[in-house]
Amino acid sequence: MSDNSQYTILVVDDEKSVRESIGRVLKKEGYSVSLTSNGHEALDILEKNHISVVMTDLRMPEMSGIELLEHAKREFQDIEVILITGHGTIEKAVEAMKLGAYDFITKPFKRAEILSSVRRAIEKHTLASENKFLREQLEKTNESRLVFIGESPQVQNVIKLVEKVAPLPSTVLITGESGTGKEIIARMIHNKSPRANRRFVAVNCGAISENIIESELFGHVKGSFTGATRDKEGLFKIASGGTLFLDEISTLPLNMQVKLLRALQEQEIRPVGSTRSISVDVRILAASNRNLQDEMEAGNFREDLYYRLNVVALNIPPLRERRDDIPHLIKHFIAKFNHELNKSVTGASPETIQMLMNYSWKGNVRELENAIEHAMILCDTEELRPENLPHHFFATKVSQLTHQQGLKESVMEFERLQITNTLARVDGDKKAAAELLGLSLSSLYRKMSELQLDVKEYGHKDS
Ligand SMILES: Nc1ncnc2c1ncn2[C@@H]1O[C@H](COP(=O)(O)OP(=O)(O)OP(=O)(O)O)[C@@H](O)[C@H]1O
Numbered sequence: 001m002s003d004n005s006q007y008t009i010l011v012v013d014d015e016k017s018v019r020e021s022i023g024r025v026l027k028k029e030g031y032s033v034s035l036t037s038n039g040h041e042a043l044d045i046l047e048k049n050h051i052s053v054v055m056t057d058l059r060m061p062e063m064s065g066i067e068l069l070e071h072a073k074r075e076f077q078d079i080e081v082i083l084i085t086g087h088g089t090i091e092k093a094v095e096a097m098k099l100g101a102y103d104f105i106t107k108p109f110k111r112a113e114i115l116s117s118v119r120r121a122i123e124k125h126t127l128a129s130e131n132k133f134l135r136e137q138l139e140k141t142n143e144s145r146l147v148f149i150g151e152s153p154q155v156q157n158v159i160k161l162v163e164k165v166a167p168l169p170s171t172v173l174i175t176g177e178s179g180t181g182k183e184i185i186a187r188m189i190h191n192k193s194p195r196a197n198r199r200f201v202a203v204n205c206g207a208i209s210e211n212i213i214e215s216e217l218f219g220h221v222k223g224s225f226t227g228a229t230r231d232k233e234g235l236f237k238i239a240s241g242g243t244l245f246l247d248e249i250s251t252l253p254l255n256m257q258v259k260l261l262r263a264l265q266e267q268e269i270r271p272v273g274s275t276r277s278i279s280v281d282v283r284i285l286a287a288s289n290r291n292l293q294d295e296m297e298a299g300n301f302r303e304d305l306y307y308r309l310n311v312v313a314l315n316i317p318p319l320r321e322r323r324d325d326i327p328h329l330i331k332h333f334i335a336k337f338n339h340e341l342n343k344s345v346t347g348a349s350p351e352t353i354q355m356l357m358n359y360s361w362k363g364n365v366r367e368l369e370n371a372i373e374h375a376m377i378l379c380d381t382e383e384l385r386p387e388n389l390p391h392h393f394f395a396t397k398v399s400q401l402t403h404q405q406g407l408k409e410s411v412m413e414f415e416r417l418q419i420t421n422t423l424a425r426v427d428g429d430k431k432a433a434a435e436l437l438g439l440s441l442s443s444l445y446r447k448m449s450e451l452q453l454d455v456k457e458y459g460h461k462d463s
């Protein structure tokens with residue numbers, strides 16, 4: 001037999017003989033029991049003790065069993081309440097069930113009746129607490145994974161804006177190149193919003209074919225097209241009360257853009273094939289890695305939708321414009337992959353950091369994350385070394401430089417790469433590097449400071 005003493009049953013009845021006889025039955029079965037004659041004291045006991053199940057009489061002076069039920073359910077969500085009803089109060093008991101009572105038993109009751117009702121109530125109570133615990137754990141781990149790393153002013157501004165807009169119902173348009181972290185930002189906004197305990201539904205507009213996107217977003221009714229064999233809820237409906245994240249919004253076909261705009265304005269959607277609109281309450285976050293203003297000029301994106309989405313604009317700058325974040329991100333990803341790959345890498349060598357800082361990062365943070373994972377898999381020392389990096393880091397060529405910057409910046413980036421690659425080859429020996437580069441040692445130093453390459457970080461050998 002399981003150990004029933006871990007469960008405490010609170011018995012509330014103004015009739016002493018009734019509560020004591022129920023108490024005896026429960027005690028004999030090994031349960032811990034607490035007895036009281038009125039609702040106020042019962043609430044007090046609930047407050048101070050861990051009670052699994054309340055058994056309460058319906059008709060009591062001062063506070064009725066129904067009132068006690070309502071209080072208990074409101075303040076201690078996963079408590080189960082069983083009602084004890086006398087003759088003629090069955091209707092009331094039925095009403096109480098609707099208010100969330102677990103069960104009721106009628107006087108005069110049999111021992112077995114009490115015990116079976118209590119046993120089932122405890123099962124339900126334990127399950128509910130376990131679920132709650134699991135849910136909380138899950139939320140915690142998800143929450144803790146959601147950190148947006150970066151000390152640069154650009155990232156700090158992004159984070160400030162997230163904090164500011166999260167509590168509002170406003171639509172946010174998140175822009176940034178591929179891999180800059182648009183989706184984490186969207187999730188952070190949701191998690192910090194009053195909708196946090198409702199759903200976050202992400203939909204990649206570019207991944208859904210044109211002819212089914214309307215039904216995906218708005219749902220459809222049975223028979224509305226070939227293959228619609230039953231009613232289907234759309235993502236707007238599924239996200240109701242929560243947040244809908246429309247990723248790659250620029251890929252939305254023009255006719256869908258019209259329908260989406262209408263849905264946002266009316267807060268109503270009409271499932272495909274239905275004659276009725278249904279109202280929906282969703283917060284919209286949208287993201288794009290294309291420049292929507294260019295798309296508008298090219299006639300691919302509707303101006304009215306753009307302005308409707310762009311209530312708050314949040315732009316995440318590319319990684320190459322905030323290189324100071326790179327060392328922090330490296331640290332973050334090393335910790336992440338130590339955990340995932342069961343490694344104990346302590347950091348990256350200065351040369352490795354320097355190489356990563358000088359790279360063009362067209363794939364932004366996602367590319368950096370992948371590079372670190374690659375390096376960690378290959379690494380069998382404590383520190384990540386340049387040779388652990390993906391091959392193309394060594395053979396960085398002009399073709400791998402980014403094309404989205406002016407000539408001057410491109411030249412500087414090329415110089416940075418050339419210098420750091422050379423230094424890596426000669427193990428940080430600056431004199432040897434200067435020779436290979438055809439420079440005097442002092443020109444190399446001057447060049448390095450011009451290019452903001454940290455001389456100290458780059459090894460200390462210069463002779
Ligand atoms: N500042 C950051 N701190 C920590 N992790 C980051 C940061 N920025 C991006 N990442 C990580 O980089 C990866 C790419 O981010 P995400 O998927 O949010 O990018 P995206 O902007 O949505 O890219 P795409 O446009 O290609 O969909 C994710 O694994 C994310 O966790």
Ligand SMILES: [Mg+2]
Nearest residue numbers: 179182183247
């Ligand atoms: Mg994305």
